[in-house]
Amino acid sequence: MTSTRSRSELSAPARAAxxxxxxxxxxxxxxxxxxxxxxxxxxxxxxxxxxxxADAAARLTGMLDQNAPGAFAVTxxxxxxxxxxxIGDRDVYGGFALPSGPxx
Numbered sequence: 001m002t003s004t005r006s007r008s009e010l011s012a013p014a015r016a017a018x019x020x021x022x023x024x025x026x027x028x029x030x031x032x033x034x035x036x037x038x039x040x041x042x043x044x045x046x047x048x049x050x051x052x053x054a055d056a057a058a059r060l061t062g063m064l065d066q067n068a069p070g071a072f073a074v075t076x077x078x079x080x081x082x083x084x085x086x087i088g089d090r091d092v093y094g095g096f097a098l099p100s101g102p103x104x
Contacts, residue, residue, distance in 0.1 A: 048073070049083045051078070
């Protein structure tokens with residue numbers, strides 16, 4: 001009795017192993033596609049405002065740049081009202097209203 005199966009056909013276990021390997025590779029690629037962008041996320045040039053004296057605004061800007069370089073784009077405003085208007089107009093996302101002296 002001759003076999004009708006050709007030698008090029010794979011056995012069932014070999015086909016199953018091939019499918020498992022292919023699915024594993026596809027899942028690994030999908031996992032990397034979603035995981036790698038999360039590695040490089042973080043704030044970049046988030047617009048925020050600072051209202052207060054020039055010296056206080058410069059110190060705050062320096063601290064932000066030192067702790068999170070490139071994370072914030074700081075704009076100085078002369079007073080709290082100007083900062084509030086800028087936030088309302090969506091020129092900045094938020095801000096710091098620094099006191100101009102003790103007791104403020």
